[in-house]
Amino acid sequence: MDGTTRWADLDTGNCSVARTAAIVGDAWTLVLLRDLFNGLRRFDDLAAHLGVARTVLSRRLAGLVDAGLVEREPYREPGRRVRHEYRLSAAGRDLLPVVLALMAWGDAHLADDDGPPVVVEHRDCGAPVHVALRCASGHDVDPRRGTVARPGPGARLRPRAVDA
Amino acid sequence: MDGTTRWADLDTGNCSVARTAAIVGDAWTLVLLRDLFNGLRRFDDLAAHLGVARTVLSRRLAGLVDAGLVEREPYREPGRRVRHEYRLSAAGRDLLPVVLALMAWGDAHLADDDGPPVVVEHRDCGAPVHVALRCASGHDVDPRRGTVARPGPGARLRPRAVDA
DNA sequence: CGGTATCCTGAAAGATACTG
DNA sequence: CAGTATCTTTCAGGATACCG
Numbered sequence: 498m499d500g501t502t503r504w505a506d507l508d509t510g511n512c513s514v515a516r517t518a519a520i521v522g523d524a525w526t527l528v529l530l531r532d533l534f535n536g537l538r539r540f541d542d543l544a545a546h547l548g549v550a551r552t553v554l555s556r557r558l559a560g561l562v563d564a565g566l567v568e569r570e571p572y573r574e575p576g577r578r579v580r581h582e583y584r585l586s587a588a589g590r591d592l593l594p595v596v597l598a599l600m601a602w603g604d605a606h607l608a609d610d611d612g613p614p615v616v617v618e619h620r621d622c623g624a625p626v627h628v629a630l631r632c633a634s635g636h637d638v639d640p641r642r643g644t645v646a647r648p649g650p651g652a653r654l655r656p657r658a659v660d661a
Numbered sequence: 662m663d664g665t666t667r668w669a670d671l672d673t674g675n676c677s678v679a680r681t682a683a684i685v686g687d688a689w690t691l692v693l694l695r696d697l698f699n700g701l702r703r704f705d706d707l708a709a710h711l712g713v714a715r716t717v718l719s720r721r722l723a724g725l726v727d728a729g730l731v732e733r734e735p736y737r738e739p740g741r742r743v744r745h746e747y748r749l750s751a752a753g754r755d756l757l758p759v760v761l762a763l764m765a766w767g768d769a770h771l772a773d774d775d776g777p778p779v780v781v782e783h784r785d786c787g788a789p790v791h792v793a794l795r796c797a798s799g800h801d802v803d804p805r806r807g808t809v810a811r812p813g814p815g816a817r818l819r820p821r822a823v824d825a
Numbered sequence: 826c827g828g829t830a831t832c833c834t835g836a837a838a839g840a841t842a843c844t845g
Numbered sequence: 846c847a848g849t850a851t852c853t854t855t856c857a858g859g860a861t862a863c864c865g
Contacts, residue, residue, distance in 0.1 A: 504699040505706045511778050513767025514695045514760060515688070521763075522688035524679070525858090531678045535668040535810050540827055542669045546819075550859040555829060578865090580827065588770055593804050594762040594792045596678060599685075602759060603677025606752055612814035614675050619796035620809045626802050628758045631793040632783035638790050640757045645784045646699050650776035655710075689838090704847055714839040719848065742845090744847070 508653040520564050521592065525549055529557055531596055533567065533589070535615075538582035558583055566592070598628045672817040684728050685756065689713055693721055695760055697731065697753070699779075702746035722747055730756070762792045 509515055521527060528547060537543050540558075544551045561567040566589035571579050585592075597617060604613040617626045630638035638644060673679055685691060692711060701707050704722075708715045725731040730753035735743045749756075761781060768777040781790045794802035802808060 504696070504701055505710050507710075507778070509692070509710060509712065511773050512692065512695070513764045513772060513777055513779070515692045515767075516771045517763040517767035518688040518691040522686065522691045524682040524686035527682040527686045528673070528676070528679050531676070532668070537668055544827095546669050546671075546673060548673065551828070552830090552860085553858055555827095556857090559829095578826090587805075590805055591766055591769065592762075593808065594794065595759065595766060597794065597808075598756075598758040598762045598792070599681040600677045602755055603679075603681035605755065607680045608677060609675055609815050613677055614671070614813050614815040614817065615677070616811055616813040618809050618811060619798070619800055619802050620807050622796060622798050622800060624796040624798040624800070626794050626796050626808055628762070629793050629795040630758065630761065630790050632786060632790050633788040634783070634786050636783055636786060636788070638783050641751075641754055643784050644757065644761075644790050645782050647780055647782060649778050649780040651773050651778040653778065715848070716840085716850090717838060720837085742846090 506654055507648060508655045511651055511653065517595075520560075520566070521595070523557075525553060526557055526561070527596065527599065529554070529561070530566075530585075530589070530592055531600075533583065533585050534593060534596055538584055539580070540583070543583070561589070565589075594628060597626070601628050670818055671812060672819045675815055675817065681759075684724075684730070685759070687721075689717060690721055690725070691760065691763065693718070693725070694730075694749075694753070694756055695764075697747065697749050698757060698760055702748055703744070704747070707747070725753070729753075758792060761790070765792055 521530065525547070529543065532543055532546055537546060540551075540554065543558075544554050547554065549557075558567060558569070562569050562583075566586055567583050568586050569581050569583055571581055573579050600613075600615065600617070618624065619626050630640050630643065632638050685694065689711070693707065696707055696710055701710060704715070704718065707722075708718045711718065713721075722731060722733070726733050726747075730750055731747050732750050733745050733747055735745055737743050764777075764779065764781070782788065783790050794804050794807065796802050
C-alpha cells in the first residue's frame with residue numbers, strides 16, 4: 498500500500514484468492530486434492546480413505562472436473578469392463594504448493610508428538626521439501642515480514658468507493 | 662511410497678492437511694485471512710470489504726480467535742470509547758504461504774486480461790514474490806514432478822486396514 | 826463394482842432486531 | 846459504531862435406493 502489507496506476501497510470481485518477459494522476452499526476438496534496428489538485414483542479408494550459419503554465425493558469430483566482440475570479417464574483392466582479413474586490435470590497439479598503449504602502449517606502448529614504423518618521429499622536427492630517465498634531477483638523472502646502487497650495492474654475500485 | 666505401504670491404508674486421522682483444512686478450509690475464512698494480511702483490522706471495514714453478513718464475520722473471527730490465528734485487541738482512539746481490532750497472531754501470519762499459493766494459482770489460471778489485482782513484493786528490493794519449493798539440501802524443486810510423498814514418523818495404519 | 830438421483834436432516838448464510 | 850441473539854431460509858452432508 499502506498500498511502501493513496503486503501504485496501505478497503507479495492508474491489509474484491511476479481512481477487513485471485515477469492516476465485517481460487519471458491520473452487521478449492523472447502524475442507525473435503527482440500528483433502529481430496531491431497532489424496533489425488535498421493536496417487537489415489539479410484540472412486541472407491543478415495544471414498545474409503547477419505548471417509549466421505551459417496552454422494553459427496555461424486556459431487557466434489559464432478560466439480561473439480563468441471564473446473565478443469567481433475568480429468569476423468571476411462572481405463573480397462575484385463576477381462577473387466579471399463580471404469581474411470583480420476584487424476585489431476587496440469588492445472589490441478591499446480592495446486593501442489595497450496596496443499597504443501599497447508600501441510601507445513603499443520604505440521605508446525607498441530608502435529609502430534611510422534612511427528613508428521615507424511616513427509617514430502619525431493620525426488621532427486623531425498624531431502625525434505627518445504628515451501629519457501631522467493632522474489633524475482635532471487636532473494637529468499639522472510640514469510641513473517643518480508644512481503645508488501647500492492648494493488649496490481651488489474652486492481653479496481655469498489656463501486657461504492659468510487660463516489661465515496 | 663515404497664511399494665510396501667499403500668496410501669489407501671494410511672490413517673487420515675492425524676493428517677496435517679485435514680487438520681489445517683478443518684480450520685481454514687472455507688472460502689470466507691480464506692478471503693478473511695487475505696484481508697487481515699492486507700492490514701484490515703476493524704470489524705466494519707472487514708464486513709464491508711468482504712461483502713459478508715456481519716453475523717458470519719463475527720462467527721468466523723471468533724473461530725479464528727479460538728484457533729489462535731487471530732488476536733482481538735482493545736484499542737482506544739482519542740476521545741472515543743474502547744473498540745477492538747483483529748490482527749493475525751504469529752501462527753496466523755504463518756499462513757501467508759497458503760494465501761500466496763492460492764493467489765498465485767488464481768493469477769495463473771483465473772486472472773482477467775488486465776492482470777492480477779494484487780501483487781506481492783519483496784520489502785527489501787521490490788521484486789515480485791512467488792511461492793517456491795525448496796529441499797533441505799538447498800535445491801529448487803520442480804512443483805510439477807520433483808516431489809515424492811512418503812509416510813512420516815507419525816504415520817499410522819487405518820484401523821480397518823490393520824486386520825484387512 | 827462404480828457411480829448417480831433422490832430425499833432427509835442439520836448446519837450455516839444472511840436478514841433483522843437488539844444491546845453496550 | 847461494534848458487535849451479538851435470534852430467526853428464517855438455503856444449502857451441503859449423508860443415508861438410501863437405484864442404474865450401468
